[in-house]
Amino acid sequence: MKMTLQHIKDKDEDPLGYNTLKMKMMMMILLAATTLKMKMMVLSATTHGRR
Known part of the structure; x- marks a missing residue:
């Protein structure tokens, strides 16, 4: 649980996940x-x- 909270805290401080x-x-x-090209x-x- 503590790790999850820390993870959320880190995400709020630095939006690394978003980046x-x-x-x-x-x-x-x-x-x-x-691929399309x-x-x-x-x-x-x-x-x-073919032509």
Whole structure:
């Protein structure tokens, strides 16, 4: 119980958890964008190859 309270106290003092979450979200968005770009490149390459 004491550890949980300390954890909450630390979170209130320094919103590290929020920053980490924001960082994770940014990474996920970046990863998704990169994957999408790669898929589009592959798709365009295959369509050009067929023509």
